[in-house]
Amino acid sequence: DAGVTQSPTHLIKTRGQHVTLRCSPISGHKSVSWYQQVLGQGPQFIFQYYEKEERGRGNFPDRFSARQFPNYSSELNVNALLLGDSALYLCASSYEVYGGYEQFFGPGTRLTVL
């Protein structure tokens, strides 16, 4: 079975631009979560979606948005990019949102903002 996949692998943008990152969960998983990992720190929670509805949001500005599609894939959008948005963006999927169901992570998208 394929694991969580993310695209693109790497991305370079300039300040002020917009970016869309994509995630395909493990087959059968209905929940997708997004994380930002800045170099040297642990992943920081951005969003959690389940059955196309937002179930949780971390402490990120409104420039960050996401959505989940009927096939459970997800997009993370970031507007008006800042230099500080440079990071590894991770997607994780799980069968359910509840704590007993483990989340499995994708390889991440490395975003560089110049």
Added chain:
Amino acid sequence: DAKTTQPPSMDCAEGRAANLPCNHSTISGNEYVYWYRQIHSQGPQYIIHGLKNNETNEMASLIITEDRKSSTLILPHATLRDTAVYYCIVRVNDMRFGAGTRLTVKP
């Protein structure tokens, strides 16, 4: 706003057991204890999780104290490939990572 405390770094000799501690003194009754590890800049890898009882799988064992305020991840026979950052997380729904423990396995 991680709810766990871990030592920033630990060393372990190859072939020996690695015991990684985690304090989660404010854990709630419905929060699970999860362990992940991250090698270089790859996505975090799930290791094990538990609620109240000790757990064991092919990768590791998880020992949770009776009061659930702390836990220990045990890698029974550490190899060089176990060198990674290990994260302990308490979770109901979403996961809040701390800084983790950087484990270095030495020959």
